[in-house]
Amino acid sequence: MESRTWWDGVRPYTERQPIAAFLLGMSSGFPYAMIGATLTTRLAQDGIDKKTVTAFSLAFLVYNLKFLWAWIVDGVRLPILSRLGQRVSWLIVAGVLVIAAVINLALVDARADIQATAIAAIFVGLAGATFDIVIDAYRIEILEPRQLGVGSGMSQYGWRIGSAGAGALALVVAERAGWSSAYLACAIFALPAMITGLWLREPQRYRAPVERRGMGEAIRAVWGPFVQFFARPGAIVVLVFILVHKVGDTLANLTLRLLFDDLGFTGDEIAFYDVFVGFWAYLIGIFIGGILYARLGLKRSVLLALVLMAVSNLSFAALAAAGHSNLGMASAIGFENIASGYGGVVVIAYFSALCDLRFTAAQFALISAAASVVGRVATGTTAGALVERFGYVDFYLLTTVLALPGVALFWWMSRSGLVDRSIGSAGTAGEGDAREGAAPLT
Structure with a gap:
């Protein structure tokens, strides 16, 4: 190699x-x-x-x-x-x-x-x-x-x-x-x-889809991209991963401003650490993501991202336990945004590779919608109630636990070969192959 x-x-x-x-x-x-x-x-x-x-x-x-x-x-x-x-x-x-x-x-x-x-x-x-x-x-x-x-x-x-x-x-x-x-x-x-x-x-x-001439072909144009996706081996498992992989992370992020307010951080402190530090940490994470995707390959880089995003929730549990601490806030915000920036790159790369080039628009739209819908519904209906019931420390510990099924599922998908079998032509056609592993560093 x-x-x-x-x-x-x-x-x-x-x-x-x-x-x-x-x-x-x-x-x-x-x-x-x-x-x-x-x-x-x-x-x-x-x-x-x-x-x-x-x-x-x-x-x-x-x-x-x-x-x-x-x-x-x-x-x-x-x-x-x-x-x-x-x-x-x-x-x-x-x-x-x-x-x-x-x-x-x-x-x-x-x-x-x-x-x-x-x-x-x-x-x-x-x-x-x-x-x-x-x-x-x-x-x-x-x-x-x-x-x-x-x-x-x-x-x-x-x-x-x-x-x-x-x-x-x-x-x-x-x-x-x-x-x-x-x-x-x-x-x-x-x-x-x-x-x-x-x-x-x-x-x-x-890749242009098959030309459609009649009403039957037009109707198949609507559901054809979805049928093609779900006809792949293990497609249901892949969809479950897409649905659950960010539930814990989304729950945690929705409540951060509530945490900062309750810990007594001022508007200036929130603006500096959450907005300024968080912005640059996120950009650093994006840059790291592009490099590590090329170095580690798809499967290892995505698995690492899922682990980091889960662990990042622990940093907010630690901040909640420590109380008002500028160093703690900077550390938690910095780590979480680097993990999110890095994870966003490699996970989106995986989702992009899942597409069939004949149906890129329809399939990526489905994948991106599925990736956010569960987290948004869960956060909008349960996040505030969970914080009130458990308190911030236990809430962020819970969000870490909720992230673990996505980590375990992707690990199993990688070990079983399901990740490779799920890749569409967007991940294989052209120079390189998303299914290939990482090469050694020289």
């Missing part, structure tokens, strides 16, 4: 496909800011009551439902633009939809018509989710199997910068020219993905 050096882990960051993944991530991240913290600030400044403001978070639910229409991106050819290719034409159309949705949200007046504002926010969510579908498919298909780890990392770098950059730009422009101008300015963040599609053109790894 060919040996690998440390430079082999860093070099992919300089290749054009991972750089393109960074630009795609920027465009993917900015719609979140437009209907997230930025919209919350805008509505609050317009004098909208807190109950109504928080209800706008429902606009994010469409992201969990995107698998319902992702098959359209795989199978529907767009007139005229289709000459650019299936993925590039949809990148252009979805980008235009996002720009139109953001402009629409820019022009509504929440004080005059809160219902129109809500509809505009949902429109941004729908357009953003569709943009996400296309971006994820395009990213997976431009990356070779050996680049999946680094490409996932660069995409997350872009997502963070796109989300934070759009949010910051909106605040700066709004202070000087109002919220309408702020949203209009932020629409430019849709351009990096559209330009990337025109730059790299249609992915060489794209």
